[in-house]
Amino acid sequence: MKGKRIVVGVTGGIAVFKVAGLVSQLTQRGADVRVIMTESATRFVTPLTFQTLSRNxxxxxxxxEKDPSVVSHIDLADHADLFVIAPATANFLGKLAHGLADDMLSTTLLATKAPVLIAPAMNVNMLNHPAVQNNIRQLTEWGYRFIEPASGQLACGYIGKGRMEEPEQILVAVEEMLGESLPDFSGKRVLVTAGPTREFLDPIRYLSNRSTGKMGYAIAEAMSQAGAETVLVSGPVNREKPPGVRVVNVNTAEEMFHAVMQEMDTAHVIIQTAAVADYTPVDVSDQKIKKKGDRLSLELKKTTDIAVEVGKRKNGHFLVGFAAETDQLSENAQSKLHRKGLDLIVANDVSLQGAGFEGDTNIVTIYDADGEVLQLPKMSKREVAKQLVGLIGERFNG
Known part of the structure; x- marks a missing residue:
């Protein structure tokens, strides 16, 4: 953080007083902190407070314009390593999502290419309003990063989600963003698969698994941030589209197979995180199967192993697979790597706490043809994605 220029944008909410602590901590860690306040923010805390804490x-x-040699908002926009907007009110999110520039902060944000971290703070009903949620989705799609507001007692008397996250947590997010260093995948095309598949028994019921797609979506987002043209073939999940990523939605293993085959020829890197069903029903009823008798027998047949088929068609592609195991992690993962023609395989023991499906963290070990390459402790799936993209960059670029 030392020497990094961090611009803190402060908008008019009661949480302004908490931002004083954030600015103080950033300054103490050696950052060059520049504060921009909206007019309404000055009604809560004076500019002198932030001037004293930031020393700027x-x-x-x-x-x-205090310095005639530069235009202030352009100078700040050009030289910032990171913007932090805290607290971010509903009003300011609306302005930013619609490209309005009627004050110093909004004007500077439109001019910057630096990453932006936003810490919203507002009444729970305001946060849940469709307009506010649409604005958050739009900003997320453009690449703005959000740190979720916390739940608890709000200044208005309500209890719910809407409190600005504590300065210590914002500081962790700042350090994480400043520490990001992704390889350059500009001009490269990356294909990622994610999520489960659904193998239908009838129009209502299907066989599936617990995959949420979080890992694959995080990898697709990281690849897009690294400059790759990224295509994500996704099974049915309840997730927002990663910024800058083209998503191809599928349901069944067969649909995923055809989508991958259609997209793979132009891809340079293929990362297969999807939890594809190994078996599918032989017979699919076109009507709901009625309950009768104490038992129901299903006949299943193997689905096409997409990773194997991709490996057979490997033609200069860099292939990465995933292995979710419950025992003999190393042996099973390396067996899959050789059998499927992969360059790397990412294995996790889903029986470990913090490494299974549905969570926000993972614990992985990465192997190549010679054995273990990298072992990562429990960390967020987004951080695992960045580590993996970094490793792929090293290998792919020789």
């Missing part, structure tokens, strides 16, 4: 002048008025 505080900007409020777009037209107050």
């Amino acid at each position: 002048p505080v900007m409020v008025d777009t037209f107050e």
Whole structure:
């Protein structure tokens, strides 16, 4: 963090007082902190407070140009390593999502190419309003990062989600964003598969698994951030589309197979995280199967092993697979790597706490043809994705 220029944008909410602590901690860690306040923010805390804590002048008025050699908002926009908007009110999210620039902060944000971290704070009903949620989705699609507001007692008296996250947690997110260093995949095309498949028994019932797609979606997002043209073939999950990623939605293993075959020829890297069903029903009823008798027997047949078929068609592709295991992690993973022609395989023991389906963390070991390459402790799936993208970059670029 030392020497990094961090611009903290402060908008008008009661959580402004908490941002004073954040600015103080950023400054103590050696960051060059510049604060921009909206006019309404100055009604809660004076600019002098942030000037004292940051040891830099505080900007409020777009037209107050103190240095004639530069245009202030362009200079701040060009030289920022990171923007932090805290607290971010519903009003300011709306302005930013619609490209409005009527004050110093919104004008500077439109001019910057630096990453932006947003910490919303507002009443729970305001946060859940469709307009606010649409604005958050739009900003997320553009690449803005959000740190979720916390739940608890709100200043208005309500109890619910809407409290700005504590400065310590925002600081962790800042350190994580400043520490990100992804390889350059510009001009490369990456294909990622994610999520489960559904193998239908009738129009209502299907066989599936617990995959949520979180890992695959995190990898697709990281690849897009690294500059790759990223295509995500996704089974049915309840997740937002990663910014800058083209998503192909499928349901069944057969649909995923055909989608992958259609997309793979132009891909340079193929990362297969999807939990594809190994078996599918032989007979699918076109009507709901009625309950009768104490037992029901199902006849299943093997689905096409997509990773094997991709391996057979390997033609300069860099192939990465995933192995979710419950025992003999190393042996099973390396067997799959050789059998399926993979360059890397990412294995996790789903019986370990923090490494299974549905969670936000993972514990993985990565192997190549010579054995173990990298073992990662429990960390967020987003961080695992960045580590994996970094490793792929090293291998793919020789």
